[in-house]
Amino acid sequence: MTDESGEGTVATTEPHVERAIERAEEHLPAEMTAAPPGLLPGELRPHPTPVQYVLVAVVLVVITALEIATSYTEGTIPDGLIVVLLLGMAFVKFFLVAAWYMHLRTDAPVFRRFFILGSIAAIALYLVVLATLHGIQSG
Amino acid sequence: VFNIPFTSVTSFILLMSSLTMVLALAAIQRGELRRFRIWIMATALFGATFIGGQIFEFTEFTREGLNLHTSTFGSSFYVLTGLHGAHVTVGIVWLISLWGLAMQGRMTQADSERVEIAGLYWHFVDVVWIVIFTVIYLIPK
Numbered sequence: 001m002t003d004e005s006g007e008g009t010v011a012t013t014e015p016h017v018e019r020a021i022e023r024a025e026e027h028l029p030a031e032m033t034a035a036p037p038g039l040l041p042g043e044l045r046p047h048p049t050p051v052q053y054v055l056v057a058v059v060l061v062v063i064t065a066l067e068i069a070t071s072y073t074e075g076t077i078p079d080g081l082i083v084v085l086l087l088g089m090a091f092v093k094f095f096l097v098a099a100w101y102m103h104l105r106t107d108a109p110v111f112r113r114f115f116i117l118g119s120i121a122a123i124a125l126y127l128v129v130l131a132t133l134h135g136i137q138s139g
Numbered sequence: 140v141f142n143i144p145f146t147s148v149t150s151f152i153l154l155m156s157s158l159t160m161v162l163a164l165a166a167i168q169r170g171e172l173r174r175f176r177i178w179i180m181a182t183a184l185f186g187a188t189f190i191g192g193q194i195f196e197f198t199e200f201t202r203e204g205l206n207l208h209t210s211t212f213g214s215s216f217y218v219l220t221g222l223h224g225a226h227v228t229v230g231i232v233w234l235i236s237l238w239g240l241a242m243q244g245r246m247t248q249a250d251s252e253r254v255e256i257a258g259l260y261w262h263f264v265d266v267v268w269i270v271i272f273t274v275i276y277l278i279p280k
Contacts, residue, residue, distance in 0.1 A: 040252060050165050057158040064154060068147050071277040079279045090273035093154075094266050101161050102262045103255075133211055 042074040056100045063089050140205055142196070149192035150272045153227075156185035157265045160258045170248040176241045179254075182261065186227050193224045216275065223267060230261050251269040272280055 039046065048056075067089045070082060097103040104112045165179035197217070200206075207217045237257060240246045246253075 004260055010161050040255075047168070048161075053158060053161045053165065056154065060154055061151070064147070064151060067273065067277060068143065071143060071279075074279045083278055086277050090269055093269045097157055097232070097262055097266050101157050101265075102259055133215065135210070 041101070042111065043106060043107045045109055047103055047106060048100055054101070055098055060093055060096060063093050140200060140203060142199070143276060145192065146196065146272070146276055149189050150268065151221070152185050152192075153189045153265055156182045156189070157262050159185060160261050164251065164254050164258050166251055167246065167248060167254050168251045172241060172248075173244065175246070175254075176238060179234055179238045179241065183238065186231045186234070186261075190227055190231070192222055193220065197221075215279050219271060219275065223271060226264050226267075230257075230264055233257050233260065268279075 064074060067086060070085050070089070098115065102115075104115055159178045159181040163182060165173050166172075166174035166178055200216075205213050205216070207214055234257060237246065237254060
């Protein structure tokens with residue numbers, strides 16, 4: 001409902017209108033309705049605390065140290081195993097930053113879905129480029 | 140050609156800039172504006188240190204004969220890491236502009252969503268580097 005100038009909304013106290021709005025809101029997805037107190041729209045749970053952020057950073061540092069140590073084992077363990085270990089550790093770091101620092105674990109699932117879709121598209125593009133470069137080098 | 144210890148240090152610095160970024164966000168969400176200014180500037184400085192390291196690395200590689208036209212590897216390396224570096228530079232400018240607004244008193248607790256958006260950009264640049272560091276530098280050739 002708009003006022004006479006056509007700008008802005010006018011609050012209504014009509015009971016049947018309010019009941020209709022309440023019924024409509026019941027059918028909306030949770031992430032589209034108003035956020036709970038203290039949260040922004042799109043957030044399902046509160047963000048981590050600074051202490052949790054620091055703990056995640058400690059885990060990231062430890063994994064990075066393990067990655068670098070693993071890269072120095074070249075020649076002592078099979079290259080295939082090194083590649084699997086390094087990609088696994090990179091995935092864990094990627095997951096930790098995306099889930100905890102980018103808040104994908106506490107935000108509405110729609111953001112997570114967009115992120116995963118984009119990541120899959122980026123990996124597919126990378127593999128195509130890699131295959132193309134490999135083809136150029138062997139040709 | 141790679142100097143793994145050197146690149147590990149710059150990678151560590153970029154990783155820690157993600158920590159200072161979330162601490163900046165937590166600070167502004169709690170209305171602690173002085174802490175916000177410190178953490179956001181620390182993030183920008185960490186980013187600038189990373190870029191400084193990348194410029195040093197590029198200079199060394201060029202001196203050793205690896206440039207954009209040397210080989211497919213040279214082209215891939217400079218395009219991939221160079222584009223990443225360009226995005227880090229854009230992020231640094233973004234963070235410094237937020238710091239500048241905060242210094243002028245134009246950033247309040249109500250503006251925390253602007254910091255969160257800048258933070259998402261910054262963390263994404265960080266996760267891309269996590270992949271680049273592993274694939275380009277650490278995986279055996």
